Amino acid sequence: MKDFVIIGHKALTTGDFSLNDLPGSAGRMDILCRCINSALFLSHGMRRDINVHLILLGEPDPGKIVRFNGEELRYLNPDERSSGSLIKKALEKVATDFETRSTPGVRIRRGGLEKLMQEFIDDNRNIYYLREDGEDIRDVNDLADDAVFVLGDHMGVTEEEEDIINKGASKTLSIGPLSLHSDHCITIILNDLDRLEQPKND
């Protein structure tokens, strides 16, 4: 499996939001919804080898992790409302230190970046931090099969978060000359991985 971690600094931590207002009252939940789409959809199918971890840090109960697991995932359509609705259902569950399944392939628990990063470090995973000034992903030919990619949201990543990430990250990567939305970065990363995994025959 490969894992994507996205930090939602303002993302609401209760299911009490309207699917009609994902950017507003749900705390830029639209960004996280688009990341789910980018990480999991192929043209006719789903990327079954991907986990997406959304770290929700908004009010009223900050510090929840919603995980979308491509292998088991069901009931997800490509539109933002669809992923928004699965996040909402997860947030309606009581979050404990251990994962609770809300719908097939979607789980919630209490936690934040530090907990998640420590787990990846304990599992000896290869962690890559995405940042504008990182090494160009096209120059890296040995991206690990079990790569973990960590991305910020519209607010980027705080200094404190960066310190936590850098403790575990083996490399800082960039995806090109311009700064892009997190979901666009994920699409580009996966295109690069697809090319590494299925090299051209000619």
Next chain:
Amino acid sequence: MKDFVIIGHKALTTGDFSLNDLPGSAGRMDILCRCINSALFLSHGMRRDINVHLILLGEPDPGKIVRFNGEELRYLNPDERSSGSLIKKALEKVATDFETRSTPGVRIRRGGLEKLMQEFIDDNRNIYYLREDGEDIRDVNDLADDAVFVLGDHMGVTEEEEDIINKGASKTLSIGPLSLHSDHCITIILNDLDRLEQPKND
């Protein structure tokens, strides 16, 4: 300017749809909304050198072209509802053979693929057709500054449409080993163009 053309085979051709049901009653309008996002958004700003032409072929009045012009565009946010709302406003205007502006940077007219392609041919534009079996975009180092990219939607491109495209297309391009959603393809194309336009210094 660069232009993206996306064919929405089922996209509704009246503004009489709900923003709460872009995938359903609006005829997979969600796909076109995500293409708008991919083509126009940078992390902190907008791609001002991009036109997006949505060809709407659904009921009840098929054959309308909605154009988003990055240079003049206003009131667009990244979420699907936002682009959906601007498309809806355009569709509420009476479409004639000439463009009518609905909101800043958004215009509608009557027309289809053949008309649009003929205009690009008359303007001597370099037209690229996106298809899974095309030449790898990474092998093409001379993508024109005024490139036009033509993409299908979830239904692909019909044989008849393909004949029209091939009359004008200088190349058929692919974006990688897997078949991806149109909006993901646009993100990858633009990343390639960004790299061609801003080559690395080292």
